[in-house]
Amino acid sequence: MRYCLMNQPAGLALVDRYGKKPPLIVNYASPALRRRQKKISARGELLIRAVKEKPGARVLDMTAGLGIDAFILASYGHEVMMLERSKTVYLLVRDALMRAQQLKDLKPILDRLTLHHWDSTQAFLPAKGFDAALVDPMFEEKKKSALPPGNMQMLQAFLGQGAELQPFLTAAQALGIRRTIVKRPRVDREPAINARRPVYQLTGRSSRLDVFFNPV
Numbered sequence: 001m002r003y004c005l006m007n008q009p010a011g012l013a014l015v016d017r018y019g020k021k022p023p024l025i026v027n028y029a030s031p032a033l034r035r036r037q038k039k040i041s042a043r044g045e046l047l048i049r050a051v052k053e054k055p056g057a058r059v060l061d062m063t064a065g066l067g068i069d070a071f072i073l074a075s076y077g078h079e080v081m082m083l084e085r086s087k088t089v090y091l092l093v094r095d096a097l098m099r100a101q102q103l104k105d106l107k108p109i110l111d112r113l114t115l116h117h118w119d120s121t122q123a124f125l126p127a128k129g130f131d132a133a134l135v136d137p138m139f140e141e142k143k144k145s146a147l148p149p150g151n152m153q154m155l156q157a158f159l160g161q162g163a164e165l166q167p168f169l170t171a172a173q174a175l176g177i178r179r180t181i182v183k184r185p186r187v188d189r190e191p192a193i194n195a196r197r198p199v200y201q202l203t204g205r206s207s208r209l210d211v212f213f214n215p216v
């Protein structure tokens with residue numbers, strides 16, 4: 001088996017036994033995230049702008065991944081429910097959340113985050129009353145992230161790429177979520193033939209947010 005989960009002193013790690021990449025450990029207290037978190041604002045964070053709500057909004061993160069976007073939204077004051085399909089990624093994030101809970105300054109942020117192991121394209125009954133949904137599947141290779149770049153690359157190498165947007169949009173609509181935000185690479189190489197068009201887009205340095213309104 002190429003990849004394995006290992007308990008290391010810094011936390012639960014995803015290890016590539018044949019690769020040269022360092023182990024993937026999610027750390028919400030990393031210096032990069034702390035810097036980003038300290039200057040958090042709706043102006044500076046595209047995602048917060050896309051949610052377009054005052055702190056305290058409820059966001060459903062349909063593709064939790066390493067939970068970085070969710071952590072940023074929770075740092076702003078939103079309440080985020082994260083759904084993650086991969087059991088391995090879920091365990092990595094759960095471990096990171098438990099470690100971060102022990103840090104006094106991060107605890108209030110962590111209290112606004114919940115995580116479930118679930119395929120978000122399937123009906124999830126407790127997911128009700130959300131102001132916005134976030135979708136960030138593996139559309140294509142990502143070059144930047146708030147964590148060391150290796151973490152996102154490692155996640156992609158482990159999970160592979162390929163995701164269809166429509167099932168997420170359908171699921172968000174079924175849950176009565178009016179606004180769905182889809183994170184894509186800034187330059188999108190995916191063909192948009194027959195794809196539903198967003199109402200508007202916010203473009204950042206490395207990524208783009210497509211905002212869809214669901215008829216609810």
Ligand SMILES: C[S@@+](CC[C@H](N)C(=O)[O-])C[C@H]1O[C@@H](n2cnc3c(N)ncnc32)[C@H](O)[C@@H]1O
Nearest residue numbers: 063064065066067068069084085086119120136
């Ligand atoms: C690019 S990562 C998300 C990164 C995340 N936005 C962050 O800030 O760390 C995509 C994640 O979505 C998860 N995923 C893909 N399809 C999913 C589904 N149908 N339900 C739940 N999670 C899904 C993958 O397992 C992967 O962990």
